[in-house]
Structure formats: structure tokens, C-alpha cells
Amino acid sequence: MIRQPNSILGNEKLLVTMGKKAEIFGFYYPRRDFAQHVEESQACIYDGKELIWSNAREWTSEQKYIENTNIVSTELKHSNGLKMDILDFIHPELPVLVRKYRISSQRKFNGKFFYYSNLQVGEMKKKNSAFCDHDSGLLAQYWKSYYVGISSAPIFKEWQIGKAMDTIWWTNAKLDMEDGGLQKNNEDIGNLNCAVGWDLNIDVSKPAEFTVFIGAASRRPTLYRKMRQVQKENFDDIYDETQEKWVKWLSRKELLELPDYIGFEKFKQDLQMAFDRSLLTLSILNDPGRGSFVASPEFDHEFEMSGGYGYCWNRDSAEIVTSLLKAGYPEYCSRFFKWCKATQMHDGSWFQRYWLDGNKAPSWGNFSFSTQIDETGSTIFSMDRYYRTLQHPVKEEYLDSIWATVLSAAEYLMRRTADGVHDPCICLWETHLGIFTYTNAAIYAGLLSAANMAKDYNEKGLADRWTERAEFIKKTTIERFWLDEGYFARGMTNGNLDTAIDASIIGTFVPFGLLCPDVPEEKEMIKSIIKNIEQQLRVPVNDHFGIKRYVNDNYIEGNPWIVTTLWLSKAMLEMASGIDPNVGDAENKEHRELTHNALKYIQWSLKGTTGAGMLPEQVNKYTGRPAWAIPLCWSCALMLDNVLLLDKIQKNLKISKEARSTGSTNEIFPI
């Protein structure tokens, strides 16, 4: 079943996705993409008559992250006067989800507190096995080398392990809970569910507290050891350690200088929070051992409405690591490029998408005509971005380690662009087959990047050859695809010029730089592209406009995307960052307009986040709510880019003003 999370939790070993009522949607161990062990896992209260599930309609919920951390606080209020405060986080060292429940009531309450789970350990509904070792305070379920354990403080008093979907229904833990008592069955096999329970006696002045630990391991003794360890620890100590860990990690970020934007109340704080949240989100969607990222935590396991998102695409990850590099976290680059080195195919290209461990993922791009050539271009473009930031001697060591990969990739791009545009393949949206402006731009940037590294590697001949081809691609792309209407065609589809406007043509400017704003003619082209995208692809919702991918986009209602919206605003800010507003009135006006318009799009994007602040892929065009793939790494990366550009603009302004000593204020938006 497709469920979109409201928040996510994680550490180096575990990833958890949650709904807005703190119900667990996904529990990934040992990797972010596999295996997802939980079908359902949530709390439930028995009031003496009936069960009150924590995700029931009667609860209102408010969920938010504790500032600067990946700790989530959920407050649930029931119309009957019950209140449940939940603190969720992953242990700083162990693959253990810590869930602290504090239950209060406006009147004296006597009942039961249950914690129910329907686990599918190893993503297997069948052939699971579960047992309750009450002496150790542990209920465990396992399949092959995957173990999931549930423990608690205080230790649960009753429990049930039963068949989740069988004709012997009276063993079913969910049904067993209905009379307020559990049968204490100690073990079972098959498709199972389980529950643990405590007496729940609340005085108005004395709330009840329970902490549930859900841990994972690859072996039974390891599970016992980890759960024993966590049982012994004091909750406040674990919490403080977790908080400190995240605050410390976040303190490494690039320090931002953002002004108070006139006309955008409290926006400075919102931007700072979005920047922090994007960083913290990306940190837990990365495989720390391999360097790869999931595009988004998987939510469509059966590929019911999409091809799934819980895989690593080179295109997305190349953008993500570049953004993290600029934000102050270069280690993600080095790890990801090692992964790229290992996953590159014999012909020099990269596959459509991979499992995080480097195995090829389920794909509809198995042939040379159905591959996505832009991913190869993006990868070496990103490698060079990182390379340029390095200093001697690390720079040389890095080049040595990556050279064979770059050479092979560049030669692949050469073979596939003999005519000055690429051979037919699939577009970046994985929708169209043909030749694309975006893909050509990615290849252009990839070849120039390879040439840059080739020069340093004393391969001038290769560098010249690749540069020459890149320029040929640029020339051919402009000749064949630039339209009189003032923007690039999508490219060629079905053998014909496809003049539909597609937001991905911004890629000719950012990130790939096929068009350069320093060249007046090209600057006009960029401005015209921005204008046309705004005019033709904007979708009104949430008091402004979001940008959809292209005309007649049918994927999930053709919603506006955070990605395309923040991509457009990034282009605006990139333009603005190259303009000194203190030079003259025209420059000042252009600078203000570009920045103001970009801020409006960023503000729109923030309105489309979940209650906990997660950036989705899309925003529902009717309701304005986050619509799909939550959180999406690419959206987070673009948010980082946008905020960093605002920071750069502010710093530029400061320098410019200091140089000119104009004495004027920094208020750039007198609106």
C-alpha cells in the first residue's frame, strides 16, 4: 500500500519513515533500500470497552522535529481528553528506534497500553518466526539473517504472537487485543503479528510513561546484546547523546549570512530551518558505507503507481553530493565517487539506477537505446566539481584514483555523440525516447569536466578532443533546438522536432553551463528561457505558482514539482549572483527582480512541505499539500543550492558595498 511519510528518522545503520500520527511506515535495515521490515507498528490504548489506535481519526496530531536534530516530537490529542506525547529517534550508535510515550488524561483513566506490530522481517510475509523471551524482556521476529526485536522500559507485562492472516484467527494479536488482554503465546511461525502490553493507570497529575525500543540485527546473539544494552541505558542519556550528535554534525555546515527580506516576514528563519532540515534529511538517506543515496525512501514497493524511488540514480546523487560539498560536507563526494568507480559499466556509462550496494536495480533502461546518457555526463561533471575544490596533494591522489573512470566515461560520451547530439535514449524524466536538449547539455558539461581533469593529468590531446566535441555539441544543440519563440525545444522525439517546453532546458544554464550569462547573447537566451518556463509551466496553488515539468505531464496528475520550481529559482539566483546591483539602476532593478522572484518560488516550495518540514517531489495542484515521494533528496539538494546562492548574493553585496563605501543599507527588497 502506498503511504507517504510525514517525517523520517535514521542513523548510520537504520532508516525509519513515519506518518503524521507517529505510525511507522518503513523500517529499513541494514540499508536504506532493503530490507523494509514493518507493515504496521503503532501504539494503541484500551479504555475498558474498546481499542483506541494511535492513528485513529479522533486524534489530532502535531508533529515536528526538535531543532537541529533528527528527533521527532509528535503530540496526539483525543477528543476524549487523552493526550499522547511521543518522542522518536534512532539511538546514536545502535540500530534501535527509541519511542518514548507519555500518556496523560484530563480525568482518571484505567485501561491498557499496547504496542502492536505487524512485521515482515526480510520483506517476507511468510516463513517468519517470532518468540517472546519475557525473562529478557524481548520479543523478537526473524527471517534468515534479519532479526527485529521489541523491548521496553518498563518491561511489558503481557504479549501475544499470532497469525496475522489465518483461519485460526483467535491467535491474531490484533484481534486478541480487543478484549483488553493478551494470551501470552510464546512463539509461532508464518505470517505473524505481535503485541506487547502494560496496565495503563493515569491520574490527572501523573501521566504514564513507556519507552519502546525496536532494534535490528543480523544475528540472534547480536540482537540480544544490543537490546540488553539499550535496556540498561537511561532514556535521558540516550536522548541527550542523540541530540548532541546531530547538533555537532550540523555545526559543520557553511555559515549563512542571510538578510531580513522585506516583504517576506520571518523568511530568514524559514530559510535557515529549510537549509538545516535538508542537510539532516540527506545525511540519513545516504549509505555511509557505500556513498550512494536513495532518491527517496521507498513508498511504492509494488510499483503500483510509479517505478519506485528507493534506489540510487547517478543523476540525483551527483546533484546531491555537489550541494553537500558546497554546504560544507565534502566527504559525501569522495564516498559517492568511489561508489561510481565500482558501479561503472564496461562501456564507461552508468546504469539507470542501482541498489545502494551497487547491484543493478529493477530497470526499464536495459538497452543502449533505453539508457539515460545524461547520467554519465552528470557523474563526471560532478566529479570535476569536487576535484576543483581539492588541494595538493589530495587533488593529485584523487585524480589518480578517478582517472580511469573519467576516461572511460568520456570516451563513452564521445562514441554516443558523433553527430554533435547524442544518440537516441531516454530523457531525464524517464518519459520520452529521443534526443534531448537537457541530455546534450549534461554531456557537454561532462566532456568539458573530463577535459579539465585530462589537462591536469597531462593528457592534452584527450582534453582538446573532448573540448572540441563539447563545443560541437553546444553549437549543434543551439542550431537544431533553439526556437524562434525564445527557448529550447525539448529535442527530437519520434524523429520530429519536439517543440514542447520542458523545465529541464534550464539545465543548459544551471548546472551545466552550456549557456553562460557573461556572454550577452547567451544571457538573453537564459532570460528568455526563464520567462517562457514561467509563462507556460506555472501552476497556481498555495498563493503563488509552482512549476510543472512540461506541458501535458500526466504523471501523478501533472502536479507542479518542487524540483522544477527550485531549479528555476536557482537559475534566477545564479543570474542575480553575477550582477552587482551597485553598478547602476538597471543592474539594481534586474538584481532585485531576479532575487525577489526566486524568493517567491522558494517560499512556495516551503508551503508544500509536510507538517514536519519534509520536502516532497511534488505539490498537489488542487490542495497545495505535499503530494509524492517524501522526502525527495533532489528537492533537498536544490533547497541547499538556493539558500547557498542567497548567502552568496548577500556576501557579494557586502563586499561590493564595502568596496564602494556607499553607506546605503542592505535592503534589497523595498516592496
Next chain:
Amino acid sequence: MVRDLYMFSRVNEEADVIWFKVAYENTLHSEADITSFFAEKGLDIRFAYLDSSEDPTRGKYVMFTEAEKGRDISSVAEELEKMDVVLTVKWGYSKNRAIQSVDFPLNILGNRAVLIRAKTFVDIINIMNEHVTQSEGLLTIIGLKNGAGAARYMKDMTDLNDENFLDLLGELLMAAGWGKIEYDMDVSELKGTVKVKESFIADEFGESDVPVCVYISAFLAGYISESLKRTVQVRESRCRSMGDEVCEHIISPAPRGVKIEHILRGESH
């Protein structure tokens, strides 16, 4: 005569089919007066139903008639509305000559209901059996939930007790068209049998080597367990789909403390 809930008037293909919905004041003679009115007007009633069970002071009389084309029906309706016992009249032509004998929206057990053919229900079961793992378990959970819900509704509506709960179930199943039941149960021992004649699942399923009415078994288990507040298991021992004359469901207490794997292997029976 089997009643079809969506019929077509075929008595006089040349005539118009007209429906009337008459709200009336409920007296002993109201229905007779209205029926006589139609007879006086020469409007033959092909199908009708009436209901005054919800509010004893008011009733609703719905009928489908045929009239020669071109006849002035609005004046008939106006005259009908002037009758002492009549409160309101709505009428119209049934364009496609259809006679719908179920009011819209339809309720069963206090909730919105829809009609589906037994064939559709069995198609769903067959598709589940083919594509869903543990489909029998899934049908069990659904049947249990529905059976327990039915018992809860009965408790709210009537004095459901150990003596009458199976009689009430029999009436419900017959009203819903599921089949006719005969039962023999020792309530204190939680043991007995329920025979279902003309089970809608078995009749539609066709031949099978195993019992096919697991949904009904589970419905019975849910209904009985909720009615008695004691847990029973119900399994189908004979089934029309296997060539038996009737479907037979065996009731027994749900075993507590018995090893589950033993139950699966049938050692507890």
C-alpha cells in the same frame, strides 16, 4: 418466484412505464385507498412496495404502472395528491422501461449497502485465491469483522440473547439472500452445527474439492463469538460445491493453550 431487483416491464411494449412515489399519512385504509385510486384510473400496477416501519405516522408507497402513450399523467398525479391520506406525490417516466425494486440509497444493518450479484462476490473470492497469499485467512478476517458487526447491530436493535441469536441470524441471512440456515447448538458447551441451504457462495462457485464458504464460516464465528462473548471457531465440514446437499459448519470452542501447529494438523479434532 425469484425476485429480480432490476427488471424491465414487458407486459405492454407500446405503453409508457411510469413510477410514483407517494408519501402518505398512515391509517388502516391508506394503502387500500391509494391502490383503489389507481384501479379507478385504469393504471395497472406492475410492481410496488410500501413501507411504514420507520415512522408509524407516515408511509411511503412506490409503484410502477403502465399507461398508454400520450396519457395525461400530471392530472392523475394532481388528483392523487389531493386525496386526504396523501402527503406528497413524485412521479416520472421510466425511460428505459426499467423497474427498480430497491430504494436508493439502500441500507443494511444501519449502514449504506450496495447490491452485488453472488457471481461478482465469487469472482472476487476466486481472484483473491489466485493472486493473494493466504486468501483464506484474509476472508476469515473480513468475515469475522462483519459477523461481529452484525451481532453488535442486533444487540442495539433488539433483545439479542442466548435463546434467539441464531434465529435472528437466520432471518438476517435469508433477508440478505445468503441462504437459509438450520442450526443445532449447545450454547453452554459452545458446540453445534449450522447448516446453510442454498449458500450463495457454494451455489455460484461450482464444483470444488474443498469447502469454499470460508467467508460464511468466519461470519458465523464472528457473529456467535460477539453474541455470546465467548470465542468459537467455525469450520465448514460439508459444502454444496463438493457435492453435499447442504453446507455444514461445525461450531466448537476456540482452543486456548493448544499448540497452534497441532490445530493446523487437525490433532485437536
